[in-house]
Amino acid sequence: MNADELLNLAPVVPVVVLEDAAAAVPLARALVAGGLPVIEVTLRTPAALEAVRRIAAEVPDAVVGAGTVVRPEDAERSLDAGARFLVSPGCTEALRAAMTATGLPFLPGIATASEAMALLERGVTAMKFFPAEASGGAGLLKSLGGPLPQIRFCPTGGITPANAPGYLALDNVGCVGGSWLTPADAVRAGDWARIEELARQAAALR
Numbered sequence: 001m002n003a004d005e006l007l008n009l010a011p012v013v014p015v016v017v018l019e020d021a022a023a024a025v026p027l028a029r030a031l032v033a034g035g036l037p038v039i040e041v042t043l044r045t046p047a048a049l050e051a052v053r054r055i056a057a058e059v060p061d062a063v064v065g066a067g068t069v070v071r072p073e074d075a076e077r078s079l080d081a082g083a084r085f086l087v088s089p090g091c092t093e094a095l096r097a098a099m100t101a102t103g104l105p106f107l108p109g110i111a112t113a114s115e116a117m118a119l120l121e122r123g124v125t126a127m128k129f130f131p132a133e134a135s136g137g138a139g140l141l142k143s144l145g146g147p148l149p150q151i152r153f154c155p156t157g158g159i160t161p162a163n164a165p166g167y168l169a170l171d172n173v174g175c176v177g178g179s180w181l182t183p184a185d186a187v188r189a190g191d192w193a194r195i196e197e198l199a200r201q202a203a204a205l206r
């Protein structure tokens with residue numbers, strides 16, 4: 001799978017923060033059952049890598065990746081845990097090199113034309129647009145599509161069921177990402193039925 005294929009797997013990528021790795025497998029099963037197989041586990045908690053490991057081992061229909069990859073060493077550690085893709089909120093040359101070295105598809109974050117062009121010079125054509133709403137939203141992406149039509153994006157940050165269709169209608173958007181599918185209270189309560197239903201609604205967005 002390359003990064004462009006990753007963007008085509010599902011219209012919405014749930015961005016997940018897990019405090020407890022024990023929730024990882026039932027959570028991933030609920031998302032897959034709802035029709036969202038691509039799952040980004042953010043490396044924001046001590047439990048994150050173990051969560052990736054468990055989903056990779058126990059939920060074969062999920063495509064689990066690591067998000068919030070911000071330090072070069074996060075890339076290799078995510079690969080070792082079984083991540084199948086990497087996502088970063090922004091990018092540096094050292095981070096790009098580390099993500100490339102894993103051989104995994106990755107979506108480096110950008111918010112401006114210059115950031116996108118720096119990655120394009122390195123052969124990267126699939127990127128995360130972050131923080132999407134705060135940086136100019138669908139209008140900015142539409143504008144970037146004029147001079148930079150070869151780049152495709154996964155906008156993330158402030159995406160909701162209400163504004164997602166506006167992004168998904170753009171030629172240069174493959175999918176959107178968001179945390180709304182896994183509300184912290186639902187995860188804490190183990191309310192997998194609610195998460196499955198949120199996933200089902202999101203899977204129908206396109």
Ligand SMILES: O=C(O)C(=O)C[C@H](O)[C@H](O)COP(=O)(O)O
Pocket residue numbers: 015042067068069087088089109130156157158159177178179180
């Ligand atoms: O952790 C990362 O790698 C990020 O870049 C940030 C996340 O993608 C956003 O925080 C999700 O945004 P919301 O859906 O608005 O909650």
